[in-house]
Amino acid sequence: MASCNECKSFFSLEDDDSMGDCVRRIVDPRQAYYQAKPVEADNDSSNCASFQKK
């Protein structure tokens, strides 16, 4: 099972490596931006379409 902390998009918190942000670049019809979504490090990411192994 792949977990979030194995992904290139995962950035753990400085003071708590069990938590982090999934940071992804998104390009929508009007603009490009980086989005950060809080996730748990051991979150199951098997079904995540954006998963990229570190």
Add this chain to the structure above:
Amino acid sequence: MATTAKEIKEFEEKQEWWWVAEKTRSSRLDYLRKAVWKKGALGGNYAPGIEIDLEFPELYTETWQENEGDPIMLRKAKSIGNVLENLPIFITDQSQIVGCVGSAPHNIVSYWQGASMINEEIYNEQGILPQPEEKSLERLAALNEYWGGNTALDELAKVLDPEDAVKFMSGAIGWGTPSSAVGYATKDFRHIGKGFENIIEEIDENMERTDKLLRGNPSPDLLPLYDKLPRWEAMQEVLDAAIEYAARYARLARIIAENFETDPKRKEELLRIAETCERVPAQPPRTLQESIQYDHFVQVVVRYETYEGAMPHRPDYLHGPFFDKDVNINKSITRDDALDLLGEHLIRTYEIGIFSPRWTREGLQGITGTWVWTMGGVNEDGTDACNDCTTAYMQVARLVRIANPTFSFRWHPKVKDELMREIFECIRHGLGYPSLRNDPILVENAMYWHGHPLREARQWVTQSCMSPCPPTKYGCQPFRMASATANCAKIVEYTLHNGYDNVVNMQMGPKTGNAVDFKTYDEFFEAWTKQMKWLLNILVRTVALGRAKDPEFFSRPILSAYYERAVETGTDAVDYTNGERGNAWVTAFTWVENADSLAAVKKLIYDDKKYTMAELIEALKNNWDGKEEMRLDFVNNAPKWGNDDDYVDDIMVQCLKTTAAHGKEIKCVCGNNIPILPENVSGNIHYANVVSALPNGRRLGDALYDGGISPGPGLDKKGPTAVLKSCGKIDHVLDGRAFLLNQRLSPTQLAGEKGYQLWKSYVKSWDDLGMDHVQFNMVDDSTLRAAQKDPEKYQEVIVRVAGYSAHFVDISRKTQDNIIQRTVQGLG
């Protein structure tokens, strides 16, 4: 290919100001302006791609459910905290100011704690659900099932008088929701500017002092203190969460800079964003960027608490000292850098999108809320408060050309000519703003109606579209208008029909007698007065009850933390017992129809006896069908407001003075007076199918007049001076809180220096006549008609609708036509 100066000149000559803006703004502003999603409903529908944010209400509801036993303010604070700490955030390429309401740039938000009827509307709204739609419907159904019957408005409905509730919510007599769930509030920026950590410290001290008292000699006086502690805890909770929310942006900016960004200049910007968000809102700002970022966080964070449909604010006053320090004294940034920051401030504000129910969307077409920023004015000591930042906001508004926020300019005799020219340029470029507000008149008005001390009155900001409010410790107004919005054309309608509403088919107003039996105009006017009093009373008492119950049913932890008086007393900001002076008013939509209709009745029924009252009532009941000749007689041969005709102008003044006298009899929850404030947003279109045929010749379905004291479109036939003279017969201090006047001017006539001088003379006459407000549309008919035919080519044409501006292509055809019908005034 770069645009040449010659091409720009050609655009200027053709008055295609939107092209001038696009070709002359910085590449950053150009990107950000085009990148931002349009979130105001177009006519009545949201643009393709706009989605309702479901993560926000789910995070909120999750914590709300977990903390059932907490007092409401603490429960709410924890729920908001969960949102601020866990909702996805984003940073747009090239941006320097961060923070948005919602988890993605194309999202709009709503507040499930507010009103079941809005929640249900979202479920049924086409086109705004995230894909897959089926999954979104399941998520919405779960939210609606939990909140159904338990929202703030559901709770309020249980305590309202049933008859009042039915009439209030009928949609016929008034507009608005008597809850903070849908409202707006002044912000106490002097208090907020201390920095959130310092406010937290103040609260700590209050809690320690209270704790000590509670452990001392028991006394019944101490019992209320127990309720204060969880409120203070709630305020601290949301302030901490807001600091954490900013820290999340700092962290994201650093992650992008260190892991993704390759451009060294952008890296530097991202690190500056990080440093800025590590500083504010925890600590007071030191630079222009920090000051704007602080301000933006304050506005964004409070919109995770509730819908704030207005933005009472004075940004040039707030940011002016930092602008001056950075640009003119330290020269740490260039003026162009500063314009980029101010321009993005406008764009980031425009980006905030909040779901509105359909009736609001029809009344506020093309925008999210009436975010009217107040500019200029005077300092507390009466000296000129205009600064270089005021000028810069005017300049950058022409470059970014957004319709929300707009500006309201506090004009006074000491305003420098250079700044007046900048203001005129904004109007000439067709923005429809700033509106002009007569500062000395409105300061005096604030003292007369609400007893605000002079030094506080001089600090006033526009509470929503029009009404001034001092953003001071005891002046701040936490609850919409603390009163109501009245559909005033119903006053004369009910006078004619013995209080019966032929559109909604029920007895609404009091039975003031069959109008056929009124022997004189005075008897008719006496009935009008009774209907007016009834209308104001039912609206005010309903909203007053909603206001009184709001801390119990909805609660405002963030706003409370923003109010010095709430922090000091451990109360909800909306609690009317914490020292608020009171600044209530009743917005009077569709007001001028009364003057024109009463004049028509007086002239053609009582004076000339050309028709009988029975004939008139019959014609009105039949919507003038089969009586076109008679209708045209009432249109053309009865005096109309706005032509300097004492016959009808005296009636207008009589109506206002009678209503003002009642405004001194009725009291808001704070015990202060309630003047009326005649204006429309696009309520004149919204109410077109709600107000029946009237004696001014209007038929059911016709648009109502557009302004608060603007003459009917096309009915002002004697030029702009006559309009001003009519409006000048109103006492703009004693007769009401403010009076909205729309004027259309010719862009051709007002071209060049001569145009500026003509406009300036107009402003002088407006001031000489003691008027408090005027706003201008300066886009010609041919451009507006071309935009109707080919909207894609005219996406950036802006018009002044009423108390707000909108992109012309975003408003309904009926509203577009109504604007085109307004008389173009030739000056000089």
